[in-house]
Amino acid sequence: MEWNDRFMQLFREATERYHLNTRTPVDRFFLPEECDFLASIGQQPGELHGFIQDYAVLGEPSPSSALLIAATRRSFFLTAQRGISGNAAPVKADSLPPETDEFQEIAYLPRIIRKAEAKLFGTLEPRIMYPDAKDRQFLREHGNIHPNDFLQLVWSTRSDRQKIITAVLNAIRQQDSREAAEPAAPAQTEPRQEQLSNVSDETPSPKQTELNLG
Numbered sequence: 001m002e003w004n005d006r007f008m009q010l011f012r013e014a015t016e017r018y019h020l021n022t023r024t025p026v027d028r029f030f031l032p033e034e035c036d037f038l039a040s041i042g043q044q045p046g047e048l049h050g051f052i053q054d055y056a057v058l059g060e061p062s063p064s065s066a067l068l069i070a071a072t073r074r075s076f077f078l079t080a081q082r083g084i085s086g087n088a089a090p091v092k093a094d095s096l097p098p099e100t101d102e103f104q105e106i107a108y109l110p111r112i113i114r115k116a117e118a119k120l121f122g123t124l125e126p127r128i129m130y131p132d133a134k135d136r137q138f139l140r141e142h143g144n145i146h147p148n149d150f151l152q153l154v155w156s157t158r159s160d161r162q163k164i165i166t167a168v169l170n171a172i173r174q175q176d177s178r179e180a181a182e183p184a185a186p187a188q189t190e191p192r193q194e195q196l197s198n199v200s201d202e203t204p205s206p207k208q209t210e211l212n213l214g
Contacts, residue, residue: 003041007070010034011063014052022056026126042077042085043070046126054129060136061147068148069119069131076120076155090125091118099134104165108138113164116154143171 001009017029030038030045038045051066061069077083097110112135119130131139131147139145145153145168157163 003037003074004067004071006037007041007067008063010037011048011052011066014048015056015063018052018056041070041074042081042083042122043073044122044124044126047124047129049126050129050132054133058133061131065147068146069151072148072151072155073119073122077122081121085122088121088123091115091123091128092125093128096128103161106142106165106168108134109142109165109168112138112150113154113159113161116151117159119151120155142168143175145171 014030014034017024026046026049029049035045038048048066048070051061054060055063055066077085091114096114099108099111101107101110103109103113112131115124115128115130115135118124118128124130129135130151136147139147139150153164153167157167
């Protein structure tokens with residue numbers, strides 16, 4: 001079985017397992033052979049558990065999105081890191097830039113860049129998820145960027161902040177252009193007074209080199 005098929009099978013089985021018992025501790029949620037498989041693609045069990053939990057509760061990220069993100073991490077792990085996890089200290093929540101930090105007047109951007117970097121290197125503390133709900137909201141509102149596309153952007157630019165902001169601003173402009181091109185909903189005419197009683201009120205919505213984390 002190819003690794004991607006194994007990943008999707010595990011995602012499905014783990015989602016069913018989560019629904020059966022949502023209180024199973026993370027360190028006992030996956031079987032030993034499942035943990036071995038995750039280690040072979042550079043992923044920690046706690047990371048996948050975060051995806052399973054969000055999908056089971058919120059309906060996102062989808063299994064296919066989880067696979068894309070896992071594929072980018074796996075590629076970085078096997079090429080840039082040559083299949084060997086680094087000894088860097090885990091990136092914890094209190095070491096991330098605050099959510100209010102800005103880069104060129106865009107709040108949250110420094111934080112999500114740092115999280116994406118740590119995701120690539122496999123150094124995110126397991127309790128921290130990339131992309132969590134706030135990451136996904138930020139990307140939707142700033143160009144509707146897929147989380148995996150942003151992850152690959154961080155990799156391909158070698159964490160160059162200026163190149164990243166340029167790509168984000170371009171995505172925002174394209175999103176604005178698409179929204180402006182959408183036809184406006186037809187205006188509703190006011191019904192005649194004698195017809196009001198019969199009218200319902202309802203109206204029909206990379207370059208494969210190691211990044212410099214500083």
